[in-house]
Amino acid sequence: MRIIFHIDVNSAFLSWTAVKKVLEGQPDIRLVPSVISGDPKDRRSIIAAASMPAKKLGIKAAMPVSMALRICPTLVIVRGDWEWYKRCSEGFISICRNYSPILQQFSIDECFIDMSFRCAGHDPVEVATRLKDEIKSKLGFTVNVGVGSNKLLAKMASDFEKPDKVHTLWEDEVQEKMWPLGVRDLLWVGKKTEERLLDYGIRTIGDLATLDIGHLTRLVGHKFAQQLHENANGRDDSPVETEVAEAKSYSAERTFANDYTDPKDIDRALFNVACIVAHRIRRDDFRASTVSMFIKHKDFTVVQKQTSLSQPTDITAIILNEARRMLSEIWDGVTPIRQVGLGVSKLTHENYEQMSLFEDPKLEYYRDWDRRFDERQSPSGERRNRRE
DNA sequence: TCTGGGGTCCTAGGACCC
DNA sequence: TCTGGGGTCCTAGGACCC
Numbered sequence: 001m002r003i004i005f006h007i008d009v010n011s012a013f014l015s016w017t018a019v020k021k022v023l024e025g026q027p028d029i030r031l032v033p034s035v036i037s038g039d040p041k042d043r044r045s046i047i048a049a050a051s052m053p054a055k056k057l058g059i060k061a062a063m064p065v066s067m068a069l070r071i072c073p074t075l076v077i078v079r080g081d082w083e084w085y086k087r088c089s090e091g092f093i094s095i096c097r098n099y100s101p102i103l104q105q106f107s108i109d110e111c112f113i114d115m116s117f118r119c120a121g122h123d124p125v126e127v128a129t130r131l132k133d134e135i136k137s138k139l140g141f142t143v144n145v146g147v148g149s150n151k152l153l154a155k156m157a158s159d160f161e162k163p164d165k166v167h168t169l170w171e172d173e174v175q176e177k178m179w180p181l182g183v184r185d186l187l188w189v190g191k192k193t194e195e196r197l198l199d200y201g202i203r204t205i206g207d208l209a210t211l212d213i214g215h216l217t218r219l220v221g222h223k224f225a226q227q228l229h230e231n232a233n234g235r236d237d238s239p240v241e242t243e244v245a246e247a248k249s250y251s252a253e254r255t256f257a258n259d260y261t262d263p264k265d266i267d268r269a270l271f272n273v274a275c276i277v278a279h280r281i282r283r284d285d286f287r288a289s290t291v292s293m294f295i296k297h298k299d300f301t302v303v304q305k306q307t308s309l310s311q312p313t314d315i316t317a318i319i320l321n322e323a324r325r326m327l328s329e330i331w332d333g334v335t336p337i338r339q340v341g342l343g344v345s346k347l348t349h350e351n352y353e354q355m356s357l358f359e360d361p362k363l364e365y366y367r368d369w370d371r372r373f374d375e376r377q378s379p380s381g382e383r384r385n386r387r388e
Numbered sequence: 389t390c391t392g393g394g395g396t397c398c399t400a401g402g403a404c405c406c
Numbered sequence: 407t408c409t410g411g412g413g414t415c416c417t418a419g420g421a422c423c424c
Contacts, residue, residue, distance in 0.1 A: 037392090046391060062391075190421065
């Protein structure tokens, strides 16, 4: 039998900011109602993480800051610090890796480790408790560790009572610990799926687990039905993936402080996101064959458009021009726009160019422009050229 | 209360080819 | 003149995750 741990940092961004502030001699924001958000002055920013006292007041992640302030006018709002978070993440990941090299980072604040061999002859709960305590004493923040015989069960277990806890969810505990939970608590069941299931009287994970698969297929489609049915029964044979998968797409988006109608403003935003996305693919040595863009209206409806290029590119101007062309096809130039986004996909590392492109005199100019942009963006990019 | 930003995967329909 | 079925690629849209 496999033994999998899922390690989940409690209120990660908030804990990590708190650690930094405590190191700097400032009060511990974990002890008061506090949240991490984007730009606190931006009335459209939302909450990325909330402290336990804030959660007790009903404030939670993804809630607009303006709403949280109405609940708690004295709420402490701190802007996130991405560079610091990356360091905290590396710190806890490296401790976990000491427990098992078979590690899959699931997000910045979560990972799975396969402990099947390392736990042989030991009590998994004791080992998990040691891991949790080591992270707390060395790094100053708490985690939950879920222990189970597969990734799904470990992840479900880490979501039980928080913070600073170890929970098990073995296959023979599924009926007792998992089946009474609401369907929404099952991984991959979001708001829409929950609504659909509730419409048919499927309330708990146990209901899902014992449901006729044909019935479930009619509700959510074949593939999803299979997965939900397996997971609701606690089954999951997916391995702990140690390889970091290559990105399949890159995107960037901008939400305006006020809904915009001025084409110049929209174009400036499109230009900005195009620069960011193109820079990222060049940094990672990709070229993209598909460019997509979208606009979001005030009522949150999204219109999106995508197009295939005749050959892959990493040139900002080419990507931007495709996006501009698509924008003109989906926007009348008048309707207010809340958000604009641009993405690239169908990525390749291949680097061949057809003669016709070489003949384009603008191309060298575009490349040169991109090169200068990249130099300004990432000082670390200089390292690659230091021998020159 | 009024909703960020960055990803992955799936489905469905149409075009086109054989 | 009107008809088949399979395969692949593309696009749009929707769901989920953190």
